[in-house]
Amino acid sequence: MPYPYQIHSLEQYHEAYRKSVENPQAFWLDIASHFQWKKAPDSEVLQWNFKEPKVEWFKNAQLNITENCIDRHLEKNGDKVAFIWEPNNPNEESIQITYRELHQRVSLMANVLKNNDVKKGDRVIIYMGMVPELLIAVLACARIGAIHSVIFGGFSAKSIVDRINDTQASIVITQDAAYRGNKETPLKKIMDEALMAIDFIKKSIVLKHTGSPINMQIGRDVWWHDEIEKVKSFPACEVETMNAEDPLFILYTSGSTGKPKGVVHTCAGYMVFSTYSFVNVFQYQPNEIFFCTADIGWITGHTYTIYAPLCAGATVLMFEGTPTYPNAGRFWDIVEKHRVNILYTAPTAIRSLMSYGDEFLKGKDLSSLTKLGSVGEPINEDAWIWFHEKIGRKKCSIVDTWWQTETGACMISNLAGVTPEKPSYATLPLPGIQPVLMDEDGKIIEGSDAASFTLPKETIKGNLCIQFPWPSIIRTTYRDHERCRLTYFSTYKDLYFTGDGCFRDTEGNYRITGRVDDVLNVSGHRIGTAEVENAIDSSDIVIESAVVGYPHDIKGQGIYAFIILASHIQNPDLNAIEHHILNRVTENIGAIAKPDKIQFVSGLPKTRSGKIMRRILRKIAEGEVHQIGDTHSILNPEVLDEIMKGMK
Ligand code: WTA
Numbered sequence: 001m002p003y004p005y006q007i008h009s010l011e012q013y014h015e016a017y018r019k020s021v022e023n024p025q026a027f028w029l030d031i032a033s034h035f036q037w038k039k040a041p042d043s044e045v046l047q048w049n050f051k052e053p054k055v056e057w058f059k060n061a062q063l064n065i066t067e068n069c070i071d072r073h074l075e076k077n078g079d080k081v082a083f084i085w086e087p088n089n090p091n092e093e094s095i096q097i098t099y100r101e102l103h104q105r106v107s108l109m110a111n112v113l114k115n116n117d118v119k120k121g122d123r124v125i126i127y128m129g130m131v132p133e134l135l136i137a138v139l140a141c142a143r144i145g146a147i148h149s150v151i152f153g154g155f156s157a158k159s160i161v162d163r164i165n166d167t168q169a170s171i172v173i174t175q176d177a178a179y180r181g182n183k184e185t186p187l188k189k190i191m192d193e194a195l196m197a198i199d200f201i202k203k204s205i206v207l208k209h210t211g212s213p214i215n216m217q218i219g220r221d222v223w224w225h226d227e228i229e230k231v232k233s234f235p236a237c238e239v240e241t242m243n244a245e246d247p248l249f250i251l252y253t254s255g256s257t258g259k260p261k262g263v264v265h266t267c268a269g270y271m272v273f274s275t276y277s278f279v280n281v282f283q284y285q286p287n288e289i290f291f292c293t294a295d296i297g298w299i300t301g302h303t304y305t306i307y308a309p310l311c312a313g314a315t316v317l318m319f320e321g322t323p324t325y326p327n328a329g330r331f332w333d334i335v336e337k338h339r340v341n342i343l344y345t346a347p348t349a350i351r352s353l354m355s356y357g358d359e360f361l362k363g364k365d366l367s368s369l370t371k372l373g374s375v376g377e378p379i380n381e382d383a384w385i386w387f388h389e390k391i392g393r394k395k396c397s398i399v400d401t402w403w404q405t406e407t408g409a410c411m412i413s414n415l416a417g418v419t420p421e422k423p424s425y426a427t428l429p430l431p432g433i434q435p436v437l438m439d440e441d442g443k444i445i446e447g448s449d450a451a452s453f454t455l456p457k458e459t460i461k462g463n464l465c466i467q468f469p470w471p472s473i474i475r476t477t478y479r480d481h482e483r484c485r486l487t488y489f490s491t492y493k494d495l496y497f498t499g500d501g502c503f504r505d506t507e508g509n510y511r512i513t514g515r516v517d518d519v520l521n522v523s524g525h526r527i528g529t530a531e532v533e534n535a536i537d538s539s540d541i542v543i544e545s546a547v548v549g550y551p552h553d554i555k556g557q558g559i560y561a562f563i564i565l566a567s568h569i570q571n572p573d574l575n576a577i578e579h580h581i582l583n584r585v586t587e588n589i590g591a592i593a594k595p596d597k598i599q600f601v602s603g604l605p606k607t608r609s610g611k612i613m614r615r616i617l618r619k620i621a622e623g624e625v626h627q628i629g630d631t632h633s634i635l636n637p638e639v640l641d642e643i644m645k646g647m648k
Contacts, residue, residue: 002286003279003312005031013419013431020431021451021468027432028057028471032272035311036072038062038241041268048469050496052481053489055469056245057269064239065248065271066143069310070106071239073099081315084289085132086334088179088321094338095132099313102136103236109133109140110237112227116171116203120145120240123169123250125201127151127160127191129178130320133207133224134296135306137173142248145240149250149262152297153178153185155590160194162259163252164201166478173224175207176214181325188214195220244268250478251299253405254528255487256499256518262478263299263405269471271311274409277430278308281399282371283416288341289368291317291334293349298525299405300375304344308409323349329360332391336365343391344373344401348523350383351554354390361390371416373399376524377556378512384423402426402512404498405526406488408472411435412510425511432470437462437504438492448504455508463516464502465495518614520549520557527593529614532559535588536581536595541566546604546612547595550621558596560621562643565600574600597621597648603639605631616640620647 007013020027025045032041041058048055073080078100085095097105118124124146128134134150141148149167151160164172174191177184188206192215195201206216207224216223242248248267252260278284290309294300296318309316317338323331331353335343353360372392374384379400388398398421401413411433412426419428429435429450437448439462447456451467466473473496477484491497499519503511515521518529529547536545543564552558563581565572582594605613619628625644631637 003284004034005276006279006283007415007418007431010419013415013428016431017429018453021434024432024468028272031276032058032061032268035272035275036063036068038064041244046469050469050489050494053485055473055475057469057471058244058272061244061268062241063244063268063271064143064145064242065267065307065311066106066139067239068271069139069307070099070103073313074103077313080313082310083132083135084315084317084338086317086319086321086338088181088325090326090330090333097132102139105136106139106143107237108228108231109136110143111231111234112205112224113140113144113146113171114237115227115231116205116222118144118146118171120242121246122146122171123167124148125151125160125164125167125169125172127153127172127174127187128207129153129175129180129185129187129209130295130318131175131178131207131209132318133175135318138296138302138306143237143239145242145246147247147249149252150297150302151252152295152590153180153187154297154592156587157190157193158588159260159590160191161197163262164194164198166252166262167250168200170201171203171205172201173205173207175209177210177212179210179320181322184210184212186212186214192217242267245475247475249302251302251405253299254519254526254531256528257530259531260528261480261483261487263474264476264478265408265472266475269473270408271307273432273470273472274303274308275311277409278304278314279312280415280430281401281410281413282342282344282373283418284309284312284314284342286313287315288370289315289317289338290342291319291338291340291344293319293323293331293343293345294375299408303409323353327360328353328356329364332361332364332366335369339368341368342371342373343369344375346376346524347374347379347383348377348554348556350374350379350387354383354386355554358390366391366393369396371399372396373401375401375403377521378514379424381423397421400424400426402510406474407470408474411466411470412512422509425505425509427509429510434466434468435502435510436465436467436495437502438465438495442492450508455506456504457506459503459505461501461503464498464500464510464512465492466498467495520559522549522552522557522559522592523555525592527559527589531589532561532585532593532595535585535593536561536563538588539581539584541569541577542581544604546614546617548614548618548621550597550618550623552596555596559593560597560599560648561595562599562601562604562617564603599643599646599648601639601643601646603636603642605637605639605643606635607633608635610635620644623647
């Protein structure tokens, strides 16, 4: 049996869940025993408190995650394909890389990093497209114990500057440009712009991918291929021995206030839980081909395109392009061409492809698919049904996986074909996950505690928290532990607060309804309203702005910005101003954060203490003007009429 910890029946699920609650230490120690360690975990399995917070899993153990992702498979499965790369352009050849080749290539790149003075614990910024070298760069960092921080290729130079400053990285890895559909993003140029504001980056390793002309700064910029040439004769790079709790990576994510924060995951716990979740949620069988459509710049790509499938010795498919290039049948072409068995994607992609009708499905052979997965936002019933009927041909299980950057891996999800599925419900917690629902007064809603093994008599609703640590829980926010405490561990005493609202039905199934804080989920991308407001307010023709979300058919949520312009602007050309504001947002954050609707207003509804009443603006943006509710506490009720009249 390749995965002794794979759950095969509902009964086994309940048994595993019970064990994981009754004796979490013994439960996880047993699962950890199926990984490769430099020094095996001992009886000190878990130390924790959510007050500071401090969580340590397998504290005394030592390992290297890449030994588990690569080296461990060489003897028996060296010739197995580790990953298939499908290029943006369907007329170009796809690439298959075996575990043995992956070993060689990661080892070479790891030697390149060492040769450029990168040491264990150093931070490495990676700003690349979805090319094989991105996966190789990530694993090369992990192999030598450097902490990678991947920046999604859609982020702007300013966003890069913030992340480089926060990580204090010494080196960046980038590429000339990235293809996405019919667009080419000049990554190197954007990185150059960012580096003008930073003086401590000594090296930039540049991959030649598109061949587009770029400037190379002598002394700083070096070509990936030249650097590889220099280490060709070096002995293979052995793995660095890491302590279980050494950081593995930093990934920035948006919250309700301030700039994005660097979520830190550590080596052992992340490896154990992410692999456990992969094998169980997707019921992965050796020889299946797993296609995760997420970009590696997000947590889903980190966990389910790289670490978990490779630790499980799987074959993973990585795709450079977009679902609609050259047409909306691209995913189905890829499924057919590579005989994909498991497709893991996002509701926004499903809704977008659904909107093209069935034309692009005609003649596509999807018979290899056995399991489908959804992640990133609530999946509405229509999308679920389309996915089930048209893509799954009513034969595939669908897993609706709820989790977050901070949780590292899937937390609440059905296990494909093993535990029951229910459209628009993420369903049951994975073993080891102990959710509770909290009411507005900070009390546990009776009957909502999964670990009590009692079921409520009616559906309940509350804020979703987790009351016990799991191995891949966020350890800190980089260089600002207090922010980690305040954001996740201070709202409710001794609980991790997810920021999501949630229902639990009488069978114990969870249905996540979305964020209850000021975080938007636009096409599955997390964007803080404060970030967008700051970007808009950075324009000197803006006095103030307020940004809220509203339901959007394809994106899930759209961005609605209410903006007060400076009074010195006479006869404003609103189209030009809108354009200017959208540019501001693109420059400060990236095109993904551009508002879908902009409304210029003369004032914003405020409380007597001067706080913007977002609840009201949200209702207006949602088009629910009749449900605005109590407006007594508004300081300036006269603006409401005007805002409602000008509603977009
Ligand atoms: C939302 C993505 C409903 C949720 C892995 C969460 C979901 C945020 C689901 C995290 C789901 C993710 N159903 N909502 N299956 N999956 N979410 O950090 O609001 O990019 O808090 O991690 O996405 O987004 P993040």
